[in-house]
Amino acid sequence: MTNRRASLPPKTPRRAAGLLVGLALGAAVLAGCGSSEGVSTDCGLDGCMVTFDRDTNAETSILGVQAKLIGAQDDQVTVEVAGEQLTLTTGQPAAEVGGLSVTLDNVNADQVAIRVAQGSGG
Helix, strand or coil, X not given: CCCCXXXXXXXXXXXXXXXXXXXXXXXXXXXXCXXXXXXXXXXXXXXXXXEEECCCCXXXXXXXXXXXXXXXXXXXXXXXXXXXXXXXXXXXXXXXXXXXEEEEEEECCCEEEEEEEECCCC
16 A cells, blocks of 8 residues: 555645735725825725815825816816826716726715726726
8 A cells, every 4th residue: 555645735825815915905995095185085895985175176096096176067077087087977877997987976066076996886
């Protein structure tokens, strides 16, 4: 009878590293951002809601990109996300930029709120 060692899968340093990376990314999304005055963010696992004071050119860093309010007129706003200018209207489908989905959530006399999410999860 021959004694053979059973071939076991290698220990799982890759799985542990992947878990750590996932946790770090999740923490980064939740911690989210650095903002200038006139903007607030609320980030969760599925994206961020960014609320700009309407009369400012405030900007913030979310999900690894810069987001800035360029201007607003009636129910249409222009924002810059990941270096690209987008014109958004309330109720329109999400605009895709830099692997992110951007939608106009709300615009009123005082504030503009956009939602920025990973992929097409707008």
